Amino acid sequence: MQTVRAASLTLEPQVAAHAGEMFAVLSDPAIYEHENAPPRSLEWLRERFAKLESRRSADGSEQWLNWVIRLPGSELAGYVQATVRADRSSAIACELASAYWDRGLAREALEAMMAELAARHGVRSFTAVLKRGNLRSLRLLERLGFKHASHDVEFDELSMQRDL
Numbered sequence: 001m002q003t004v005r006a007a008s009l010t011l012e013p014q015v016a017a018h019a020g021e022m023f024a025v026l027s028d029p030a031i032y033e034h035e036n037a038p039p040r041s042l043e044w045l046r047e048r049f050a051k052l053e054s055r056r057s058a059d060g061s062e063q064w065l066n067w068v069i070r071l072p073g074s075e076l077a078g079y080v081q082a083t084v085r086a087d088r089s090s091a092i093a094c095e096l097a098s099a100y101w102d103r104g105l106a107r108e109a110l111e112a113m114m115a116e117l118a119a120r121h122g123v124r125s126f127t128a129v130l131k132r133g134n135l136r137s138l139r140l141l142e143r144l145g146f147k148h149a150s151h152d153v154e155f156d157e158l159s160m161q162r163d164l
């Protein structure tokens with residue numbers, strides 16, 4: 001994995017050493033209005049990040065690529081992640097602390113990551129899943145050119161897709 005530079009942020013390959021800074025970012029309760037739950041503890045997050053450093057699923061069939069979003073002032077704002085499959089498709093996600101919402105940072109981070117995935121990993125199709133009520137993420141994905149792919153009524157989730 002490479003460090004990815006964008007105009008106003010840097011994507012650093014996520015490692016266990018980021019857990020301390022990211023624990024504070026991911027402890028923001030506003031994030032979890034539409035998401036699952038914050039990390040259980042700093043140690044749990046450190047262990048999770050350490051496992052993800054392999055960059056591969058347990059069976060080796062997928063690449064798991066995770067970057068933290070670093071701002072020029074050196075603080076971390078959140079993360080972007082991608083699951084890259086053999087068919088050159090990728091499931092992507094992004095999470096930022098609420099202090100960094102509505103600044104264009106999520107868009108910039110996702111654009112930088114998708115360009116990296118296309119250039120270095122040959123990805124040609126992107127998907128993202130979100131809760132139907134998460135209008136902020138829905139608008140972001142639409143601005144990035146994603147289209148509605150499906151709706152899971154049971155979990156009230158939308159799947160969005162963008163092809164290159």
